[in-house]
Amino acid sequence: MSHVLETMVGGRKLKVEYGKTGMLSNCAIFMSYGDTVVMVNVNASEKPREGIDFFPLSVEYEERLYSVGKIPGGFIKREGKPSEKSILHARAIDRPLRPLFPKGYRNDVQIICTIMSVEQDNAPDILAMNGASMALCLSSIPFTTPVGTVSVGLIDGEYILNPTEEQRDKSTLNLTVCATKERVMMIEAGGDEIPEETMINAIKFGFDACQTIVKFQEEAMKQFGKEKDIPELYHPKEEIEEAVTQFAFDMLKETMYITDREKRNEKLKEVKAKISDEFAEKYPDDGADIDEIVYTIQKKIVRNMLLNEHKRPDGRAFDEIRPISCEVGLLPRTHGTGLFTRGLTQVMTVATLGSLGDVQVLDGLGTEESKRYMHHYNFPAYSTGEVKPLRGPGRREIGHGALAEKALEPLIPSEEEFPYTIRLVSEVLSSNGSTSQASVCGSTLALLDAGVPIKRPAAGIAMGLITSEDLSKEAVITDIQGLEDFFGDMDFKVAGTEKGITSIQVDTKIHGLSQTCIRDAINGARKARLFILDKIKNCIAKPKEELSPYAPRAYTINIAPEKIRTLIGTGGKTINKIIDETGVKIDIKEDGKVFVLSTDGPSASKALKMIDNLTKDVKVGEVYLGKVVKITNFGAFVEILPGKEGLVHISKLDVSRVEKVEDIVSVGDEILVKVTDIDNQGRINLSRKDAIKEQEKEEKD
Template sequence: MLRRPLLAASCPPRRIRSLATATFPTQQSATVTVGEAEVTFRSGHMARFADGAVTAETADSAVLATVVSKPKSNGGTPTDFLSLNVDYKQSAAAVGRIPTTYLRREMQQSDADIIASRIIDRSIRPLIADGYTGTTQILCKPMALDETADGVVLGLNAASAALAVSTVPMRAKVAAVRVGIVDGQITVNPPMNAFTQSPLNLLVSGSREKRLVMLEMEGDQIRTEIFLESIERAFTQVDKLLDLFDDFESNSDKEKTPIDSAYAEAAAPIKEAMLDLVNDPLTYILLDPTHDKTSRDVAINELRKSVVDSLYDKEGTTSQSMLNTVFADHVKSTLRRLTLDLGQRCDGRQHTEFRPISIQTDVYKRLHGSAIFQRGQSQVMGTVTFDSPAAAFHPDSVAQLLGAQQKKMFMLHYEFPAFATNELSTSSRPFNRRELGHGILAEKSLKYVVPDDFPYCVRLACQVLESNGSTSMASACVGSLAMYDAGVPLKAPVAGVAIGMVSNDEGKYAVLTDLAGIEDYAGDMDFKMAGTARGFTAMQLDLKTLGLTPDQLRDALVAGRGGLDHVLGKMNEAIDKPRAEFKPTVPIIATMPVPAHKRNVLFRGAAYNAKLIEAETGVRVYVEDDESVGLLAPNKDKLAAAKKMIETLIEENTSLDLIFGTVYKCEIAELAENGIYVRVRPGTRPVFIPNRNLDTRRVAHASALGFKQGDYVHVQYLGRDDASGQHRFS
């Protein structure tokens, strides 16, 4: 009797899908010369399951950008928050290195990776179509990089091209270039290693009609005319990239996801009903200059609850989420209309007017330097700490290969605690992306004015105590003030200001000086500028529109330059020059000549003697150069004690310089069971001579030969032992 195969009837045959029958995107490739770099873009050959994937290649370097987007099945309610996540993930393999982490794997993103992610995000976010509620993830991954390649610009352009061939709907396309000054000439996309000598590092993201979408700038007091010329040069190359991205989109076989109009149709009657309820009371709240941030927020929130409760239909199609979204849109549109039509801001200021500024320096005597900068309801405290050059930040080898500064003697850390906005902290992380980005911007604002030959390593900690807009630029101001209070001879004081803008569809716009929090929320622009009286040191532009026109950019620069001069004047009234002498709490830095061959006395055995000196005197000992060691002492007395300890240790442990075969007259310092200790020269460490070298006969104890402590004997030097390296005498 034949048996049936088990599961024959219950398991249908598997259908194997061949890659030959799979539908993959059309392969595309194009090359364009951008400034001094030739860039090739390829799509359809790699990561083909993603909604969009493009590699940007130049010379031997390449970056892959992928786009994955998942539209909501029910359309969803548009909100202020666009679900967009951008990650730039560095690869040690791309630079030919093994990661330096414990597991030798790429673990978390570095600071540079996070800053790159933010740059790409800020360039793309304002250009995604209004009303798109899907979740989008963009991942940029370097495949190969050398020291001349700009991974950030390659990643941003690859991401823009990947969006062009994806299903994500866009209002416009964006392209990016980097501008520097090489040999005195403004240059677009120079090699990255050229920026070590360039006084300007400007990254520009732009769209059609010379619209500026995003920028990141740091420089050594760059004049306005140089900056504008650099922007003009950048746009001569941006259009080349945009043309290429248009070709990629037209040849793509993917259709853009349509925007669901259901929300707009449902929201239209709600807007009309809400207009009658909230227009007058909301206008009154927004025009009342007696309100501060807290009272205004409370009044608006109470009005929102009242309106939502009156319009909410539990059995109908009107949801609370939709009502809240419509109300938020109405608050924004009302504030923008009042600012444009009446020329008045919600706190009663004119467009070019600043909030009140107050400054306090030398807040705590114990600190090396400190200041508090208050602008309206934004308050930041800055503290300066001096330490030895050994405390400088040294990035890992992979970061250095990617262009990181090899030794960082000035560092700024920015902290934004939850209490600054009266909120509860829900994160256990020491900092977030926003804090890191603001800190890097404030550090760029100040680093060009810190003297290169300043002997101390400087850490500037900026702590936000109250926040109502522009705390990163307040950090630049307080940092300059705190360093003056500490006695740092800055090349020039630095101030910072945030410039905003509101505009309408008819092309009317207003530029706002000293942006407040609610204006940042409802407005179109947050343009942060820092600089000295001579020029700009750092800029950062964030937009919600399709980009700044050339006229809007020039008006913003004029407002920024006037704002910086105003703040610098206030700062000069508080403290106009650095402290003449350091505070008594500032440690003393000194050097002490110690030749390299004697330095092992201090640093051998895991630097035991150097740690011993620090434990007993509080003086830190570190390597300064080949001829000396550095000392960081709390005061002069401790410094003198440490120097004396070093001299004693070296004297007791320094190797003798002896001539082979020479006979020396030595003092017996000690008799031991198996030999004697003799001091070849006064003040030197005794050396050991075993019993077997004291006589041709067997010697049980040195006293049998009549030796006593303090006697003198003649010994012959026989060089060092090959195994132990110890001196040999007979």
Template sequence: MKHINQFAKMCRINYFINSGYLLRTLNLKKCIFTNYEVAKNHYCSTSNILPEIEIEFEERSKLKLSTGKYARFSDGCAVGQLGDTSVLVTAVSKTKPSQMSFFPLSVDYRQKAAAAGRIPTNFLRRELGPTEHEILTSRLIDRSLRPLFPSSYSYETQIMCNLLSVDSIHDPDIISINAASAALSLSDIPWNGPVGAVRVGLCNGEVVINPTRKELEQSSLNLVVTAAAQSLVVMLEASANIVLQQDFLKAIKSGVKECQKIVQSISKLQKQYGKPKRGYEVKVTPNQELVDAVKLLSEVRLNDIFSDSAHDKMSRDNCVRDLRNEILEKLKQGMDETFNQEAISEAFNIVSKEIFRNRIFETNKRCDGRSVDQLRNISCEVDLYNSLHGSAMFQRGQTQVFCTVALDSQESVMKLDTVSALTSGIKEKNFFLHYEFPPYATNEIGRTVPFQRREIGHGALAEKGLRAIIPADFPFTIRLTSEVLESNGSSSMASVCGGSLALMDAGVNVSAPAAGVAIGLVARFDGLDTKHLSDYRILTDILGIEDYLGDMDFKLAGTKKGITALQADVKIPGLPLKVVMESIQAASDAKSKIIDIMNSVIDKARSPKKSNWPVIEKLEIPPNKRGLLIGPGGMNLRKIMLQTGAQISTMSEDGVFSIFAPNQSAMNEAKEVIQSIITADREPSLDFGAIYKAKIVELREIGVMVTLYPTMVPALLHNSQLDQRKVNHPSALGLEVGQEIQVKYFGRDPVSGVMRLSRKVLQSTASVVHNYQESEAT
């Protein structure tokens, strides 16, 4: 065995030994030589021909997927290319199972500046932490892959997506999903794929598959569809400009159809070049005898808990937890040495999930007493605090959000980093939503970090839901914040509702009120076949427990007329199109009812505006007065902005200035200051190097303030320029207010515009006194 290990190290295949790749044959020695030759032939071939497939779309660039050239130590690797945009995706899974109660899958999408021919502009000139665009793309890929992993697989798995090149025409996210699908299919990691993904646009009513960047700018829809074989929908994410429901459904159907081409092509590649799927140790599962014992002890109590509509989130969770602990104690006394707490807890989870779901199928009632299509009680308020531009509180059941709107100048737009701008096509945003989910919202204690991936994802979804109703010509930058105060399901869609109310309270002329709702699903299958539903129930406005024990979290936002955003998070290996269509219909009906409730509080932009409404005006300055307004080095403009709080910027070469003020009083003050400056006598022309009489108007610790002419703004003559000798205070020289002194003028500082004066240069240098030495006299 020692010689075998030494040979393995010499051949640099110790990685395969450690990963368990070589332990699949009974004869270890034979396994080492056999698999080394396989790895050598598969990865180290001198042939230039690599496994590659091409998927064609009508009048579109071809999607290319290849493997065998890069990252050959990973369990699976693929390179996806569309146009000149390429992404390298690797898949690696550990050989020992994780002790976590959930599947530990991590997806990291990173975009390098070099892929766009750029250098990062930060101090270190290298990529730092993930950007918001990278986080959102990582979550998109994760939701496309996670549903197809076996439920019994608990090995830590990592998918890494590295942007190799970008052409600013094709987005890398679609390429990453397809390359990840190929990498997992080719690997030995257990996965029930492949899947295919396409982007769907809607230009002039026509469906466009994988639109280019320019086409997407003209499209009213940006939809990403991920689908598996047999036209099962795995993931949906969309932003839309109030697209009609029938057009949205047409786009989904077209996307699913095109995905089948990709699925079939990857399947062919897998059959020819894929590795055999590895065996794995199934995580601890209770035997049927233990499940029956737990069910016998808990079934009646669980039915009572899940049928008592008087329970709220906290009381229901407490009752379930107490029952779990009670059963653990009972079984601990009866089982003695065979007691396994983990197995009993898992058995209790199985029983509670089964009873919870069965009750919905049998009674069409949910744990809070609602029918499957019934909304929770909704209440909302606006104008909660006078000092805020806009504010609203939206309460749906036990989900509560507090939304605020802040309006600022166009100088406050959110600017994306260079690479994100190239990959997403968005350079800056004048409307953005920040979603906050503090731990107290679920009665927990946690770290108060600036933001988490979940917060970024939910905020981005709510922002998509509201972006379509923001006026295109709105003159201010809008920051909408949504803080979740209580959470029991669908806080992101509550943020859409609260955000719409806050925008109208702030006086933003939205095109129509918007609302959002989450749709759930409980499904039954034909035996062990998880791809064919035998029965299902669609749940409107789901609770947190229905999300946790259900099979889908389908979020949809929009106006009464159409859809603005959608995100489908599926927990089973795909949804039939029929279920997707019914979910969209249920969500559309629900959002119309929610908007009716919201309209009873406020249904359009507030009028008249609040007293703290910001003001923006244009002011034309005559050519001969522009220099006076700007001042040397922009000194006068900075003075006005500091004094009044207004922001002044040049709009054009014609001398039109844009003035933004936080309120009307600040605007009036700024205009008064501007008028006083441009109507004042023009500053006399001073000659560089000339000597002038200066009048001292103020003594300071650091020098004296002087004026050269009556209307002049006092300038500082620093201590260092008062005298040849070191001066700590002007009074040491006997200087007094009102005294006239001579100074030399050296122009103005090119950056600050401050006048540069000196008194020191007018004084003759003192003669050097030498000590008399007797030795020199002799």
């Protein structure tokens, strides 16, 4: 049976259709918002997966180019691996939903959101997030807490709910808020240096708007939701839990109170070895249970230490940042480098400047076709002292790179100010908490070292949260390290400048964040950010005035748009000749701006002169140094600019009478000529006589 339910959100219709398609899925829905349509299918395995210690949830965001009336580019002509945007959207769907499944649920769950139709005014990723929650709520999968998602814009001080494409272009804020009836589950934001209070109010605005969508999902569950399965939840055997706790608790507590990380880890290895020796014979097949119990004991100890004793594992105050150091100019041949170290977290970012032709071409569902600023993030196994195979970037690496890119994007100079493509690569050299925000700091150093005129330096920090089981008590901590992230409840990453916030990303492991927690985290992050910015400025206060000698120099020349065809030539013959002769890179814009990039100044000057000669108009009265290309009995034809010839009549070849043209010039001679006339057919008349007289007059003067 087909069911349809509708509501209004932001003045547009939000509709769900259930029971019409996907009959063999646990739940399949079509959800639409305006003309944007997403199909969501959710399924779960019948039994828990054995031998794992995590919840195996997978989320896929499937872009279909037919949704925007496009045929995929390339040879294969079908969608291939997910785009970076697809991966980012899938991660955004996962983050608010995962904490709301029952603890100990180990069944495989898969959510597939397929984008079927896209109207640019209504973002498909926001709709997919709402659709995923709706499908889970309607399914028999044990998920019972609806999550609403909205986007928030900011135009002239006014908050805009689910802004249209035109509004997004004008907005200084791009905020996504996911919330349940009671708390905020996820925040993702990019902004143009947004003040803290403005951001806090925007999040509250988004939370309130989510309530309409939450009620919509609750109504759908009541009307046609399936009966929920009773899950088989994993829990260690009580007998083993009691035995391990009695034997190991005091040893683990003593260990977790060691402030030095290396000493603590060494002691922890010893304690775990003792635990293994103690229970190996008695419980030979229950190693996974014992590991889970040890983890739970550690978690309780650390959380009690933070929440009730107000102590941190490394002895810092709750608002204290680990020691920071900043360096630039480490690599001699790169265009810019920055090394940022915070405690045992260390990131080196390398900046590379390229031509505008080096932009990344995008083939996706949005209207953006390319981008000239890119940030990539690498997280090798050695950064945590581990041994793993080297593979391409995973979802985490792509997500962290995109987060740092978002943090710096509002500060990147425009193409007119700085006509380069910019690529940043952050290499994580050592990881002990918040490498993504360390990469923001390292990238700022690299940009300044490369001489990129960014608006202001940026920095980032990660805030943490510890809560009691009933969420009645909470403590926010600054600059979380690995242990606090591992056992804590929140990773609240905030980046920005001294003026305001440029990015936020929030992950939570509990059933959401209170408004008080959000306010404390944002304000605490500002205090920490200003401290880090002082460290960055002490290292390098402003962009270097000179680019690296190994970086290309960009030069600009403007030509008439109708001359672009002349510059390119048939099949690119003319422009390729300039490139071959000079070794430069050339990019041409539709408005007639021509960018020449070269590491060699004389080569660039030569190319600019060739372009100017090719594209400038011949003007009556101007004198040119031309080359004789043909001789006739009535005069000589002279090329004064590439492809532009004029006639010097025999009577105009010299100041005195000329009997034969060959007496004065030969083919290949270079002579000064003055343009005397251009007729209505575009034919150019030249005079060597007038050019000589003009030169003699200048010499006398």
